[in-house]
Amino acid sequence: MANHAMLDPDAHRDLRVQFARGARYGDAVMSAIAVPDEFRRVQNDYAILFRLDLATDRFDAHAMFGFEPGENLYLDGDRWDAGALPLAIDVQPFLIGTTRDGGARQVHIDLDHPRIANDGARLFDADGRPTPFLEAGIEKLQALDAGYQAAPEFFAALRRHDLLEPLTLEVTLADGSTNRLVGYHVVDEAKLRALDAASLGELHREGHLMPIFMALASLTNLSGLVSRKNRRNGDG
Template sequence: METQLLFYKRAVPVSSEAHKDVSLRVAGKYSFAKEVNSVPLVAAEFRAAAPDSTIVFAGEGDEVMPVVILGLRDKENLYVDPDGSWNGRYIPAFMRRYPFVFASSEDGKNFTLFIDDEYDGVNKDGEGEKLFDSRGERTSYLGQVLDFMREYQSQFARTKAFCKRLHELGLLEPMHAQYTLPDGSPGRLAGFSAVNREKLKELSGETLEQMLKTDELELLFVHLQSLNNLQPLMEKVAATAPKAADKGKGANGAAKGKSARSETV
């Protein structure tokens, strides 16, 4: 994850002048993210995302942020089907806000709403939801978008504070996951961090009590539990490589290769 924009191609400020006749066709498709293997997650999403997703931390120092792993290889999103449908239980808010995004001023106090003009749902044919009415006023739809974006930005700021606390407590450590595909070829996922269980146990009772009261301790346990979802993700990788697996078949058609397996270090 190199930038907060990721799949945005040409984000421009939303205005009544430039977008008076613009409508947005929302089709519930996520093809725009098919080559993104992780996206940021805010702390408020941990419980919803954890049942079938792996939550880790990316970045260093004050730039650490939770992310959800969507694929194990570069330009791979295992949660997006060929038709653009999302096959997971939970869709991260980072994805649901697209094609909109907030840009902050240099002092971080003011925000401007942007839209990706190259999103294929943006049109002037009246298809979908209009952004402005005939008088140039915001439609109720655009108002809902702004409410969602403000809430997301608020949660994003709280999550940054949460991550800063984890960094100050020294709880995060680099990790990597190794896996083997059915044809025997190895794979490795790196560049992320997870909470060190032993360091968590070494925290003082006072610190643990504070984290319990602020729900931070629960978030850490949810994160640690979600690491178990790496194995199903490995199995998804194996399912997308049938041709490689077929290379190990004998005369009776049975696969000689091993099933996808993983080891998190």
């Protein structure tokens, strides 16, 4: 269970956060939310797939790390083998909360997160001022929150132009086993190519065309994910 609290320099003066990587710090995950604003930064390392939450009818983008829950093929002991980290991973254990009336947005921290550690980086100095580590974390958290708030407009545009298609990926690995990714969507490249100039211009003016191209480009990393799985299995 998460234990969220608003970050407070008095209550959390001596709190420390571990910034090393590893499964023991919560990094053993199959995917993480990625926002369109960061597609260009993460597309070189990860396949970006879209998933629909049927309860909310909201699409989210996911940077994929593996084929099954708890599998992170980019994680090698205490090393994360990629050039960039999705913001949703990089900001942990911080998160955005709101006041009880849903008003001002605040920086919260999950006090039960495994990154809370005695040997980690301090969040506040002896005078209660935020450390550079905390200031950097808050900046990333704000970028993630802004991107998350803007993401529905991106997916609304994809739906408006009928640019989403379901993806079912079935991969036969070197050892003969089969891995599947089911329930995800990708941009329909054929329909994107068929859009008229007015529609493409609209997507460009709204700032959606670049993340669309970045999401498409990221799909080349699916073959790399398969290679990582084969190496993890000792067959590559």
